[in-house]
Amino acid sequence: MIPRETVGKLRARFGDAIQNHVEFRGEVTVSVAREKIAGICGFLKTECGFDMLTDLAGVDNYGDDPRYEVDYLLYSFAHKSRLRLKVGLPEDDMVVDSVTSVWRGADWHEREAFDMFGIRFCGHPNLKRILMWDGYPHHPLRKDFPLAGIPAELPETAIDAGKVERAPMLGGPFVPTIGTRSSVLREPRQVDTVVENIERLKNPKKKEQV
Amino acid sequence: MATQHATELIESAARARDAMDDGLRGERMIINMGPSHPSTHGVLRLVLELDGEEIVNVWPDIGYLHRGDEKIAENITYTQFIPYTDRLDYIAPFANNVAYAYAVEKLCGIDVPTRCQYIRVICAELARISSHLLSTGCFGMDVGAMTVFLYTFREREKIHDLCELICGARFTTSYTRVGGLANDVPADLLPMLRKFLKEFPATLDEVDKLLTRNKIFIERTREIGVLTKTDAIDLGVTGPILRGSGVEWDIRKAHPYGGYENFNFDIPVGTVGDCFDRYLVRMEEMRQSVRILQQAADNMPGGPWNSSDAKILLPKKKAVLTKMEELIHQFINVTEGINAPPGEVYFSAENPKGELGFYIISKGGGAPHRLKIRAPSFVNLQAVPVISRGHMISDLVAILASIDFVMGECDR
Numbered sequence: 001m002i003p004r005e006t007v008g009k010l011r012a013r014f015g016d017a018i019q020n021h022v023e024f025r026g027e028v029t030v031s032v033a034r035e036k037i038a039g040i041c042g043f044l045k046t047e048c049g050f051d052m053l054t055d056l057a058g059v060d061n062y063g064d065d066p067r068y069e070v071d072y073l074l075y076s077f078a079h080k081s082r083l084r085l086k087v088g089l090p091e092d093d094m095v096v097d098s099v100t101s102v103w104r105g106a107d108w109h110e111r112e113a114f115d116m117f118g119i120r121f122c123g124h125p126n127l128k129r130i131l132m133w134d135g136y137p138h139h140p141l142r143k144d145f146p147l148a149g150i151p152a153e154l155p156e157t158a159i160d161a162g163k164v165e166r167a168p169m170l171g172g173p174f175v176p177t178i179g180t181r182s183s184v185l186r187e188p189r190q191v192d193t194v195v196e197n198i199e200r201l202k203n204p205k206k207k208e209q210v
Numbered sequence: 211m212a213t214q215h216a217t218e219l220i221e222s223a224a225r226a227r228d229a230m231d232d233g234l235r236g237e238r239m240i241i242n243m244g245p246s247h248p249s250t251h252g253v254l255r256l257v258l259e260l261d262g263e264e265i266v267n268v269w270p271d272i273g274y275l276h277r278g279d280e281k282i283a284e285n286i287t288y289t290q291f292i293p294y295t296d297r298l299d300y301i302a303p304f305a306n307n308v309a310y311a312y313a314v315e316k317l318c319g320i321d322v323p324t325r326c327q328y329i330r331v332i333c334a335e336l337a338r339i340s341s342h343l344l345s346t347g348c349f350g351m352d353v354g355a356m357t358v359f360l361y362t363f364r365e366r367e368k369i370h371d372l373c374e375l376i377c378g379a380r381f382t383t384s385y386t387r388v389g390g391l392a393n394d395v396p397a398d399l400l401p402m403l404r405k406f407l408k409e410f411p412a413t414l415d416e417v418d419k420l421l422t423r424n425k426i427f428i429e430r431t432r433e434i435g436v437l438t439k440t441d442a443i444d445l446g447v448t449g450p451i452l453r454g455s456g457v458e459w460d461i462r463k464a465h466p467y468g469g470y471e472n473f474n475f476d477i478p479v480g481t482v483g484d485c486f487d488r489y490l491v492r493m494e495e496m497r498q499s500v501r502i503l504q505q506a507a508d509n510m511p512g513g514p515w516n517s518s519d520a521k522i523l524l525p526k527k528k529a530v531l532t533k534m535e536e537l538i539h540q541f542i543n544v545t546e547g548i549n550a551p552p553g554e555v556y557f558s559a560e561n562p563k564g565e566l567g568f569y570i571i572s573k574g575g576g577a578p579h580r581l582k583i584r585a586p587s588f589v590n591l592q593a594v595p596v597i598s599r600g601h602m603i604s605d606l607v608a609i610l611a612s613i614d615f616v617m618g619e620c621d622r
Contacts, residue, residue: 024553024555025317025555027555027556051444052443054446055582059580073567073569077457080464084556103445104441105446105447105589105592108588108592116280130273131272131273131276131622147282147285
């Protein structure tokens with residue numbers, strides 16, 4: 001069975017960094033040292049054929065030590081098998097190396113774990129909130145965050161904050177102001193009807209008679 | 211004379227180059243697309259960096275439909291979460307129900323009867339056809355082929371009728387239960403399903419005629435948004451997008467679940483990985499789903515449709531009101547939920563949009579400690595910046611339509 005062989009390979013290569021492995025319902029979970037995660041992921045991708053990161057999940061084991069963990073769900077197309085890695089993060093030092101350099105697809109997953117749990121991924125190219133808005137003060141999936149939520153101020157809109165210009169309405173290029181020429185004259189789209197339109201504008205009564 | 215002419219040409223070329231560097235290449239413009247925009251199908255917001263009409267970069271901005279499903283799941287029982295799964299990929303609620311039920315059943319180590327598996331296959335494949343019909347119809351409409359939308363939505367209406375027959379709801383089905391189904395299918399489902407399977411391929415052929423060799427449609431989708439095999443795997447995309455890029459991988463074949471190993475069907479794959487290939491893959495998948503449905507209708511077994519374990523499913527109402535043991539089971543099941551064993555499981559199903567996975571961490575008891583939803587749309591949307599650079603804004607519309615995302619499951 002491929003996942004078990006892989007655990008053997010990992011132990012041979014990384015030694016003590018591979019802490020323990022459990023099997024439940026045919027799925028293998030390997031706990032690894034947090035410092036080695038990027039190296040282990042790189043090794044698994046290049047040497048063991050785990051070419052896809054299916055998912056990455058932050059977990060809050062409130063009351064345990066270490067409190068947080070990050071679970072990596074890997075998939076190998078060659079062997080058609082899955083493997084799960086696990087790293088523990090203590091509450092006072094919630095940093096782990098990013099695996100975006102191994103799988104580009106880790107980008108959003110890591111941002112989500114940061115957003116929901118406040119886990120920081122060292123080396124992530126763009127670590128900012130993804131589901132909640134920038135500047136939101138809490139991490140909602142932590143166990144000490146209440147289900148009902150905590151009231152938070154909504155961010156200013158970009159227009160109110162003066163970051164962007166409001167589209168010109170009155171007096172702008174797209175809106176005719178009172179007293180200017182009619183749009184028919186300013187934007188003659190159909191050349192053959194322009195003359196006719198001008199005629200009609202000049203002599204409205206004459207047109208009605210016809 | 212000739213030398214003078216050549217010198218003039220060189221000078222003119224240099225002037226043109228300087229002009230390009232100075233002014234014509236122009237400043238980059240950042241514009242906003244969405245969150246309510248007809249081609250962002252829901253509430254996706256894109257920040258575009260443009261050079262003229264050419265896309266230099268795209269930053270998808272998601273989260274407008276974030277409802278905290280994962281947080282809610284930790285606070286309610288496994289069964290209570292089923293209606294929330296309807297609202298993930300709300301184009302194909304049946305498929306989500308089925309995937310979630312199998313995930314919890316894997317955690318609890320429950321097997322469901324064959325009849326239940328067959329009914330679930332019917333549900334999942336109807337959902338696939340329904341989702342792909344919407345995808346194809348909207349794809350056509352987004353690139354200017356309005357008629358297709360009307361054809362595909364007429365067929366979707368028939369699928370909704372079948373949904374109503376199966377579970378009473380047309381859209382938010384909540385049909386599966388852990389260990390079985392809410393109810394058995396009525397006797398007149400199979401005749402109605404057969405009627406649908408007879409009529410549907412004709413419409414599919416019409417859609418095929420309207421789009422597959424339509425010059426405008428081809429011009430808008432060929433060689434647009436090409437996603438290579440390596441990029442697809444690196445980004446983790448799944449479903450028709452991965453198959454469109456030429457990777458023959460379908461969870462129904464690679465890791466058969468729920469009796470899919472008993473069905474004959476093929477996996478279509480693309481060759482180029484452009485928008486057109488993704489469209490073709492979806493069209494063929496609908497045909498394959500028809501094959502699966504045909505087999506399910508022909509071989510539908512009788513017998514029980516629910517797990518016999520009284521600790522998992524609610525007992526019969528009559529027994530609850532007359533017998534002590536059933537009353538206790540009912541009471542415990544409703545108040546405390548299923549007593550799931552501690553452990554971690556990941557179960558994924560081949561949903562219309564891709565791999566929908568539920569990663570459940572249980573510490574025992576009726577509610578999960580953590581329920582991570584691996585939503586295909588969330589992962590697939592990461593491919594948008596990669597495949598749209600260098601294209602025009604109007605191509606982005608085709609790319610988004612070919613990705614076929616649903617923000618309900620992306621934002622959860």
